[in-house]
Amino acid sequence: MVENNNTKISAKDVDVFYSEKQALNKISMDIKEKEVTALIGPSGCGKSTFLRCINRMNDLIEICKVTGSIKVDNEEIISSSTDVVSLRSKIGMVFQKPNPFPKSIFDNVAYGPSIHGLADTKSDLENIVITSLKKAGLYNEVKDRLNEPGTSLSGGQQQRLCIARAIAVNPEIILMDEPCSALDPIATAIIEELIDELRLNYTIIIVTHSMQQAARVSQKTCFFHLGELIESGETNKIFTNPDNTKTQDYITGRFG
Amino acid sequence: MFFWSIVLILIGIYSSYILGKSRIKKLVYSTNLKPKSQYNYHAQYVLSWCLLPALIVYFSWAIFEEQIIQNLILDSFEYVEGAAYNDGLLLAEIRNVANNTDFSEGKSQEIINAASQYKSLKLTSEISFYISIIIIMVLGSLYAVRKINIQFNAQDTIEKYIKYILIFCSSIAVLTTIGIIFSLIFESFRFFSQVSIFEFLFSTEWYPFIPIREGQAGAEGSFGAVPIFAGTFLVMIVAMCVAAPIGLLTAIYLSEYASQKVRKTVKPLLEILAGIPTIVYGFFAFVTVAPFVKSFGQSIGIDASPTSALAAGLVMGVMIIPFISSLSDDVINSVPQSLREGSLGIGANKAETIKKVILPAALPGIVGAFLLAISRAIGETMIVVVAAGTAANLTANPFENVTTVTVQIVVALIGDQEFDNPRTLSAFALGLVLFVITLSLNVLALRIVKKYRERYE
Known part of the structure; x- marks a missing residue:
């Protein structure tokens, strides 16, 4: 494994409130470039909320208020002057439930590049679509039926289509919010392999409920509990020799 | 007739409910067993056997009474040789005379006779209506009361009745729609027997004027x-x-x-x-x-x-x-x-x-x-x-x-x-x-x- 020390995302004192209720309390962490960072913790601990702060997806929720500082490539993103559109084009997101658009497989992947004007000609666009589908490991399965609706694929294929859709706009970071929780074990294994390959080119943050998955795919792990970041560090260390007793209890299955 | 029949039916409802409830209570008391259904359902069972027949009598009276009386009157009417009669007009006149709403002078004897016959028929009908509605309510309740016992599953029966009532109500809407469609189709056929369907659908002239007299010029519809x-x-x-x-x-x-x-x-x-x-x-x-x-x-x-x-x-x-x-x-x-x-x-x-x-x-x-x-x-x-x-x-x-x-x-x-x-x-x-x-x-x-x-x- 190539070690690197470039910090891609740096969060400091991030608080999130839903109306009066505080969901995240003073979260600070650094996320390194081209690594997989797993966010684990019991339900309702705030790991998805934190993930959605990074691409400002929480803006969609009227009652949600985010304070503190998150820097992506040393640029502050928690501010009203942030260009959310360009931020989100730099940060792809894959959701818990596969959510392909009700369009053809081709159009699903071509959606991002065409709204961002990444392709000048039709063949450019085709190239981007095919490359993205290949990177997502889906191309061989769908190359004969690019014009069929994306919703006609199986759940695991749909999720890989969503990954292809996300990488088609050439992001630097990919956020994954429990990407395998709606999939069967075989589809999950395929996606995990894919994550391992994508790590070479992208910074990946993955929220997961499965500790085995976190241990398998990630290099760094952050353990959240009740809106606080309890412990973060090398995945190996967290899963073998955590500092905090709560982490120890969680990974050994004593609660959560 | 409307007001008093409602009062009668309400009294019937109340007493049949009480009757049903006291009956099952008495049975429970005397046998000391747990009834299959709750008291209320037994009471409702008796009630429905009182109410539904009463409603049937009520509506059949409302629908058929006038028709039957009219037929009786027309049957026994003393037609005068040589005069032209229209049944509808005749009946209207008789009814007006009977209700004292016809103020024209010089009514012929046969009309006056028919009017008094109409009045007496109305009275008979009304009396027999009240008698039959009371009898039917009493009979219905008694039948239901006799069926009540500890083992009787009144709840299921009531459930079934409710289902029938609901089916009846929803079928009214469906039947009305079908009726509307048929009346439309039927009248349209009468139209198309006079005007060709191709003219109606494809001709571009709409002058729906019909000549008032035979052979009128320039007024072909x-x-x-x-x-x-x-x-x-x-x-x-x-x-x-x-x-x-x-x-x-x-x-x-x-x-x-x-x-x-x-x-x-x-x-x-x-x-x-x-x-x-x-x-x-x-x-x-x-x-x-x-x-x-x-x-x-x-x-x-x-x-x-x-x-x-x-x-x-x-x-x-x-x-x-x-x-x-x-x-x-x-x-x-x-x-x-x-x-x-x-x-x-x-x-x-x-x-x-x-x-x-x-x-x-x-x-x-x-x-x-x-x-x-x-x-x-x-x-x-x-x-x-x-x-x-x-x-x-x-x-x-x-x-x-x-x-x-x-x-x-x-x-x-x-x-x-x-x-x-x-x-x-x-x-x-x-x-x-x-x-x-x-x-x-x-x-x-x-x-x-x-x-x-x-x-x-």
Whole structure:
């Protein structure tokens, strides 16, 4: 494994409130470039909320208020002057439930590049679509039926289509919010392999409920509990020799 | 008769309920066993055996009484040789005399006799009605009381009765619809026996005048419905040109841009538009919009008539805005949030997301909303009567008078009309065609909406 020390995302004192209720309390962490960072913790601990702060997806929720500082490539993103559109084009997101658009497989992947004007000609666009589908490991399965609706694929294929859709706009970071929780074990294994390959080119943050998955795919792990970041560090260390007793209890299955 | 029968039935209901309850209580007390159903159900069982037969008696009396009395009177009426009689008029006269509402002098003896017979028959009928309703309620209750015992499952039986009552109620609506369809078809056949169906559907001349006397010159009626359907279509197009964009954009604003608070206020306000009586829209069209259209037409050099397709269509468009906006808003709202997040997560802005993801996903539902609005616009009458005129012009110029199917139906049925006259009967033929059109539009709309629902739920 190539070690690197470039910090891609740096969060400091991030608080999130839903109306009066505080969901995240003073979260600070650094996320390194081209690594997989797993966010684990019991339900309702705030790991998805934190993930959605990074691409400002929480803006969609009227009652949600985010304070503190998150820097992506040393640029502050928690501010009203942030260009959310360009931020989100730099940060792809894959959701818990596969959510392909009700369009053809081709159009699903071509959606991002065409709204961002990444392709000048039709063949450019085709190239981007095919490359993205290949990177997502889906191309061989769908190359004969690019014009069929994306919703006609199986759940695991749909999720890989969503990954292809996300990488088609050439992001630097990919956020994954429990990407395998709606999939069967075989589809999950395929996606995990894919994550391992994508790590070479992208910074990946993955929220997961499965500790085995976190241990398998990630290099760094952050353990959240009740809106606080309890412990973060090398995945190996967290899963073998955590500092905090709560982490120890969680990974050994004593609660959560 | 109405008041006292209600009182009687209420008394019957009360006493049968008490009777049923005390009966089962007594049984429980004497046998010391637990009954299969609760007391209430036994009481309701007796009650229904009291009430339902009473209602049957009541309604059969209401339906058949007058008919039977009339037949009896006509049978025994002393017809005078040589005089011409009309049964209906005769009966009306007899009834008036019997009720002391006929004040003309010199009633003939046979009428007076018949009137007194009518009165005595009425009295007999009333007495026998009360007696039979009391007897039937008592018999019904007694039968039910005898059936009550500890083992009797009254709850199940009541459940069954409720089911029958519900089936009966829902079948009324269905039967009424079937009845309406049949009367339409039947009257239309009478029309088409006088006017050829091809002339009706394909000829472009609509002059529904019928010669008053044999051989009158230049007054041959002509029943080509094409101008009428063209007029309907024109008004509908104008209305949709107004309502489709405004309604759809309103829906997009409400579902995607407006805050919860705005949405909660604006949506009901919009729906009030749907509650305004259409004749009020008619006033508005006639008093405000039509003169405006006329002067606007003059200012751009078009000779507009005082009532026009444009005036009617514009106002009708306003009327159906809430249909489109409200239904489309529901449809857009039911597009899963995950699609919005997916699109925004790639870095699309709101307008791109709406245009490229949400509207295509909601399209079938929106089309369904449009079709419902269109069928509403086609069926609308009052605005067009007041604001578009009644002349059947075959024109595509919205500044001219046009007429629609519903307006022609109104015109054909207003005033003294004979029912063997094709002018009157044309209303039914028009109604039948209108019915077929709106029905198929509704079916189509519902199908599209249903298909859309299946995809996301």
